[in-house]
Amino acid sequence: MxxxxxxxxxxxxxxxxxxxxxxxxxxxxxxxxxxxxxxxxxxxxxxxxxxxxxxxxxxxxxxxxxxxxxxxxxxxxxxxxxxxxxxxxxxxxxxxxxxxxxxxxxxxxxxxxxxxxxxxxxxxxxxxxxxxxxxxxxxxxxxPRLCPEANETLLSVERLVGQLSNAPVGGKGSRQAKEQARALVNIFLASSTAATPVTRQVVARALARRVVALPGHVLGNFVNYNRTLLIGRDLMPAQxxxxxxxxxxxxxxxxxxxxxxxxxxxxxxxxxxxxxxxxxxxxxxxxxxxxxxxxxxxxxxxxxxxxxxxxxxxxxxxxxxxEDAAAVLDATRSSTSSLRSATEGTEDSSSSSMTTP
CATH class of the missing domain: 3.40.50.1820 (Alpha/Beta hydrolase fold, catalytic domain)
Structure with missing residues (x-):
């Protein structure tokens, strides 16, 4: 310690x-x-x-x-x-x-x-x-447990991250890489941030630049975390x-x-x-x-x-x-169990190259 x-x-x-x-x-x-x-x-x-x-x-x-x-x-x-x-x-x-x-x-x-x-x-x-x-x-x-749409979102993010990771030297600065990063961050932003001093477009560009600049092993940790702990799994204990x-x-x-x-x-x-x-x-x-x-x-x-x-x-x-808290967790379990099985059993080339050993 x-x-x-x-x-x-x-x-x-x-x-x-x-x-x-x-x-x-x-x-x-x-x-x-x-x-x-x-x-x-x-x-x-x-x-x-x-x-x-x-x-x-x-x-x-x-x-x-x-x-x-x-x-x-x-x-x-x-x-x-x-x-x-x-x-x-x-x-x-x-x-x-x-x-x-x-x-x-x-x-x-x-x-x-x-x-x-x-x-x-x-x-x-x-x-x-x-x-x-x-x-x-x-x-x-x-x-308590991500809904099916959120799980699908993470899988989409994973594919985008995999494409960024597999980009050739200098490829992260390409227009395609920037568009992929922008698509990634757009998933997490509201459709409108007009009430804020910073526009949605500025926020999206700033976050996309950060994603493009991340080293490959950091992106690998991100994908590994999602696959190991998040996609199709219980997030909160019942207690x-x-x-x-x-x-x-x-x-x-x-x-x-x-x-x-x-x-x-x-x-x-x-x-x-x-x-x-x-x-x-x-x-x-x-x-x-x-x-x-x-x-x-x-x-x-x-x-x-x-x-x-x-x-x-x-x-x-x-x-x-x-027991009611446990029931909350059970409410979405059946709808995502098949997704978890599919996730564990199918890794495309981009995601496997991203997984931290």
Whole structure:
């Protein structure tokens, strides 16, 4: 449970310092990045577990809005981003252990935990297994089990990523590669972001440039994560969370993890609140950056979430009994079991070349 600082310095855009640390969990090396404001933190450290393609620097807009006043920890778990592949293969239990190990190694007794997209199942399990370590839990783009459309979306994304990975030298800069990357990110964006200062086209271009610039092994980790943990599989355990203040947030126009999925997750957590962000898809933190930073700040400081013009009203969903929570997971199981079998049994040349050994 040791940690080693491999990089440190000042944050160029804020009155804060940053450190990048190397950690090890059961033979797998991984990293985290910490921002520490000079004037202290307005709340417990914000510990962020991102999705299957998020890395240490995937949250620039949130950093710029919060780094002056909130300690932030960005986790890049084993098997994600630039971190090592997991010895023995990825499991939710392994990723949960790696996250708790990071908290212990960094000396963080209690944190605010943000789990987004594919990182939400890990964050859920951390709060469930170690509730004493979690002051507040924020889940963004969470689902108990992806719907068939979302599974098909991930398979489409995988094919696009495979084409990018197999592009010849210099091919990533081609018009075709850029169009493929744009098609990839468009899946995750709302059809309109007119309510935001940044247009949908600008967001799509910026995200597409990031995808094109990703190294092959990072894209390989992304595909492996999706195939191993997401496509056609249960994402959340049947056991519910108790004793942790929780907000479940979803883009109103999210096609990957729609609001109905967010409500199912919220129903599994005692005393949780569900909200949907207007004019946003799956990439809420990019599509409505100012509003996302505002709701995060309000949640971390226990400020009111009522009457926000950019969100639907808070919904308090009474947690169901354990057997009802299990029933929620069973509701979509039959419709995706065949897809899981097909996914495990058929790998085209692009996807097999992408899978991390």
């Amino acid at each position: 040791n940690t080693m600082v491999v990089k440190s310095g000042r944050v160029p855009f804020a009155n804060a310092v940053e450190e990048t640390c190397l950690l090890v969990w059961r033979g797998g090396r991984y990293t985290c990045r910490i921002l520490i404001p000079d004037g202290g933190s307005m709340s417990e450290p914000l510990f962020i577990i991102g999705g299957s393609i998020h890395a240490l620097h995937s949250w620039p807009r949130l950093e710029q809005r919060l780094a002056d006043r909130q300690m932030m920890v960005f986790l890049e778990p084993p098997g994600v981003g630039d971190s090592d592949a997991v010895p023995g293969g990825l499991t939710w239990e392994y990723l949960t252990g790696a996250a708790i190990n990071a908290l212990e190694a960094l000396g963080i007794a209690r944190c605010n935990l943000l789990g987004t997209s594919a990182g939400a199942p890990t964050a859920y399990r951390v709060a469930q297994q170690a509730p004493e370590r979690v002051a507040r839990l924020l889940l963004l783009g969470a689902s 519910k969370i108790r004793g942790v203040r929780t907000l479940v947030l979803t883009g109103q126009k999210d096609r990957v993890t729609p609001p109905s999925d967010g409500r199912k997750v919220a129903a599994m957590i005692d005393g949780s609140v569900f909200m949907s962000v207007r004019a946003a898809g799956h990439m809420v933190h990019n599509e409505r950056e100012a509003e996302f930073a505002d709701v995060v700040t309000r949640f971390l400081t226990d400020d009111s979430l009522d009457g926000l013009s950019y969100c639907g009203p808070p919904e308090s969903l009474a947690a169901r009994q354990s």
